[in-house]
Amino acid sequence: MENLISRYRNVTILAALLFVQVLGLAVQVKRSNENEPTRLIRIWAVSAVTPFERTIVFLQNGTGNIWHNYFYLRGVRQENRDLKQKIQQLEIERARLSEDAEQAHRLQALLGFKEEFISQTVAAQVIGSSGSEQSRSVYIDKGRLDGVRADMAVITADGIIGKVLRVEKGHVASVLLINDQTSGVGAILEKTRLQGVLRGTPGGEVVLEKVMSDETVPAGERVLTSGGDQIFPKGLIVGTVTKVSLGQDLFLNIRVKPAADLSRLEEVLVITQQQEREPAVTDATPTRAADILAERLPSVPVKPPTEAPKTAAAPAGGTSTPNPNASKTTAASSPGRAASPKTTGTTAKAGNESATTVPSAANPGTPKAASLPSQNAPKKPASTGTTKAQPASAKPQVPPASEPSPDATKPQDQPQ
Amino acid sequence: MQAFVPLKLHFFTIFDLPLLVVIFFAVARRSQVSGMLTGAAIGLLQDALTPSLPIGVYGIANTVVGYGASSLGVKIDVENAGSRLLVTLFFYVVHEIIYFTVARGMVGLTLHWSWLHELGSAFANAVVAVGMFALLDRFKQRT
Numbered sequence: 001m002e003n004l005i006s007r008y009r010n011v012t013i014l015a016a017l018l019f020v021q022v023l024g025l026a027v028q029v030k031r032s033n034e035n036e037p038t039r040l041i042r043i044w045a046v047s048a049v050t051p052f053e054r055t056i057v058f059l060q061n062g063t064g065n066i067w068h069n070y071f072y073l074r075g076v077r078q079e080n081r082d083l084k085q086k087i088q089q090l091e092i093e094r095a096r097l098s099e100d101a102e103q104a105h106r107l108q109a110l111l112g113f114k115e116e117f118i119s120q121t122v123a124a125q126v127i128g129s130s131g132s133e134q135s136r137s138v139y140i141d142k143g144r145l146d147g148v149r150a151d152m153a154v155i156t157a158d159g160i161i162g163k164v165l166r167v168e169k170g171h172v173a174s175v176l177l178i179n180d181q182t183s184g185v186g187a188i189l190e191k192t193r194l195q196g197v198l199r200g201t202p203g204g205e206v207v208l209e210k211v212m213s214d215e216t217v218p219a220g221e222r223v224l225t226s227g228g229d230q231i232f233p234k235g236l237i238v239g240t241v242t243k244v245s246l247g248q249d250l251f252l253n254i255r256v257k258p259a260a261d262l263s264r265l266e267e268v269l270v271i272t273q274q275q276e277r278e279p280a281v282t283d284a285t286p287t288r289a290a291d292i293l294a295e296r297l298p299s300v301p302v303k304p305p306t307e308a309p310k311t312a313a314a315p316a317g318g319t320s321t322p323n324p325n326a327s328k329t330t331a332a333s334s335p336g337r338a339a340s341p342k343t344t345g346t347t348a349k350a351g352n353e354s355a356t357t358v359p360s361a362a363n364p365g366t367p368k369a370a371s372l373p374s375q376n377a378p379k380k381p382a383s384t385g386t387t388k389a390q391p392a393s394a395k396p397q398v399p400p401a402s403e404p405s406p407d408a409t410k411p412q413d414q415p416q
Numbered sequence: 417m418q419a420f421v422p423l424k425l426h427f428f429t430i431f432d433l434p435l436l437v438v439i440f441f442a443v444a445r446r447s448q449v450s451g452m453l454t455g456a457a458i459g460l461l462q463d464a465l466t467p468s469l470p471i472g473v474y475g476i477a478n479t480v481v482g483y484g485a486s487s488l489g490v491k492i493d494v495e496n497a498g499s500r501l502l503v504t505l506f507f508y509v510v511h512e513i514i515y516f517t518v519a520r521g522m523v524g525l526t527l528h529w530s531w532l533h534e535l536g537s538a539f540a541n542a543v544v545a546v547g548m549f550a551l552l553d554r555f556k557q558r559t
Contacts, residue, residue, distance in 0.1 A: 010448040014483045017456050021472040021479065022522070028470035029523050040522065 043168065046139075050172045053127040054141050061125075092293065120273035122146055124154075124173075126265045136180040136204060137162075138265060143171045151231055153271040159237035159259030160185070160225060161268060173270075177262050178238070179206050186228035187238055187256075189221050195228070198238060198256065206239065208254040215252065217244050223256050233274055430537045432508070434458045436545045438478050439507050440552055442485035443494045451489075455482020470523060477514040481507050497546045504545035508538040 005012050026044060030037035124140035142148050144167050152164045154175050162183065165176040176183050179200040187198040187208055194215055196208040208223060221241045227234030239258040247253030438458050442451030459478030463471040485507055488494070494503055512534050519525045 010452075010483070013449055014452050014479065017452055017479050018476055021456070021460075021475045025470055025472035025476075025518070025522055028472070031524065 038166070038168075046168050046172060047170070050127060050139065050141075050168075053139070057125055057127050057141070095291075119275045120271075121269040122148060122272050124148075124268050124270055126268060127172075130174075136177045136183075136200065136262075137165060138175050138177065140173050140175055140268060140270070141171055142270060143167050143173045144169055145171055147272045148173050148270050149272075153232045153236075154268050155232075155236060155271065156260045156265070156268050158261070159239060160232055161258075161260045161262060161265060163231050164270065175268070178258060179204050179262055184229065185232060185238065186226040187223050188226040189217060189241070190224055191221055192217060195226050196254070198223070204262075206256045206258055208241070208256050209247075209251060211252045211254060213246055213250050213252050217241060217252060217254055219244060233271070431541055431544055432511070433548075434462045434474075435478065435481065435508065435511055436504065436541060436548055438482050439485045439504055439545065440549050442482045443489035443503065446486060446489045448483055448486045448490075451486025452479050452483040455479045455485075469519075473515060473518050473523060476518050477511050480514055481511050484510065497550075500546050500549050501542045504542040505538050508541050509534065512538075 023041070026041035027039060029040040031040060031043060122142050124142040124146075126138045127141050128139040130137045140148075140154075148164055148167055150164050150167055153160065154162050154164060160178060162175045162177040162180075165174045167173045177200070178185055178198060181200050181202055183198075183200050185198040186195070188195045189208075192215070194211050194217065196211045198206060198208055200206055211217065219241050223238040223241065225232040225234055225236040225238060237259045239256045241254055242257045243255040245253045438451075438455045441454045445451060445454075455478035456475055459475035460471060462474040462478070463469055466474070485503065488503060492499065494500055516527055516529055520527055
């Protein structure tokens with residue numbers, strides 16, 4: 001090495017001189033970014049170090065994947081079965097919860113609220129940290145080219161972890177964690193609905209500030225984002241209250257344990273897009289948990305419907321006076337609804353019940369349909385007593401074919 | 417002179433007197449270390465007197481020119497006017513290329529390169545260099 005330097009002494013000195021001057025330039029020159037100008041030397045340092053970090057993380061993950069996907073496959077089948085079972089349980093739970101959510105949406109719509117929801121995210125890997133105790137930040141492998149911008153929220157499945165502080169050119173960005181001293185997050189307590197500001201401490205802990213000392217805050221209460229900082233969407237999990245004590249200036253000192261483990265971050269999500277919308281209220285009947293369960297149970301096969309005898313309607317079709325019952329029999333889609341005026345007169349109430357309980361001749365499980373004709377039936381003054389029989393969907397019995405109806409009229413097809 | 421004359425004669429800005437001084441001393445001393453140090457010193461001084469530029473732009477360019485000129489001065493005879501003209505022409509173009517590269521690539525300045533303008537300036541500087549070197553030779557002999 002010394003021989004090399006002494007042999008190329010002049011070139012070495014030239015290189016050293018140029019290096020010093022380039023370094024000096026890099027310290028002075030600032031490249032303008034979105035937030036604030038960044039020194040060239042910082043850009044170079046980050047660009048020089050991040051490829052190695054990405055390579056190391058890639059190798060680490062690759063080795064881990066090979067181990068887990070090829071060598072460590074014991075118990076995979078059983079785990080698969082267990083997971084499928086769990087999925088089924090969760091689907092039922094989800095259906096139940098979606099009912100509650102729909103109700104909440106309807107109420108929100110009534111009050112005219114707008115909700116913010118996460119419409120787009122980008123998954124990123126943590127490739128490095130600031131390496132300093134004074135600054136709690138990490139570097140991720142997504143940058144400007146991936147759609148990441150400054151002041152975007154960064155979360156994990158467990159909860160929020162911070163916001164994008166600076167975006168470098170290419171595929172690198174730095175994220176300020178919530179336990180950094182300079183961080184500030186708008187937060188709200190889940191049950192008491194008290195709002196405050198979440199800040200980091202020099203020791204790396206998280207405290208909730210600006211809560212008046214006369215309020216009661218129980219330990220163990222969950223802390224969520226309030227959405228007031230316009231960075232984090234409302235309702236995201238922040239952590240849980242661990243300790244409450246009196247602080248300065250009539251405020252409480254509330255220690256919060258973050259839900260996400262900030263010291264073991266590997267993969268995170270960057271919220272790249274949020275949208276506001278009116279909560280959608282669907283009129284459709286929500287899927288019930290009972291329906292999902294019912295789908296899985298064995299069911300009685302549906303007997304194909306038999307055609308209703310139309311002979312009862314034929315004599316009624318030639319007369320002039322309206323016969324609601326006759327019209328119903330011709331227009332009824334269910335053959336089970338065919339009924340003679342006499343029979344319907346005597347079984348006014350029972351007709352509905354029988355129509356619903358005899359599935360062979362009527363549409364099964366359609367009590368509404370069974371009673372529909374009675375609602376649409378034109379009211380007719382009772383002459384022979386037969387027209388009082390409103391439920392044309394009475395017994396699905398075969399009416400006597402030869403008995404003419406005194407009130408029979410020409411058939412009036414009334415679309416149901 | 418580089419700082420004051422252009423106030424009165426605007427066209428004087430095409431002449432880069434510090435560069436000509438670097439070339440002269442680098443060629444005269446024929447020591448690469450001495451040449452590059454002279455270039456670095458004069459270049460940094462020039463940067464310091466240019467408030468719109470960060471320090472180091474001219475420094476880098478003049479350091480390279482000082483090293484190159486001293487290397488060349490060892491190998492060829494640069495006492496006659498013709499070789500001085502050519503040497504100055506060559507190193508002026510090298511100086512401008514390095515300056516443009518650093519100013520655009522690192523500092524981010526918006527500069528426009530025109531071969532016609534640069535070659536014209538190089539020729540003008542080379543002509544001035546011939547006269548100036550002769551003057552400096554006399555000054556060197558006296559001291």
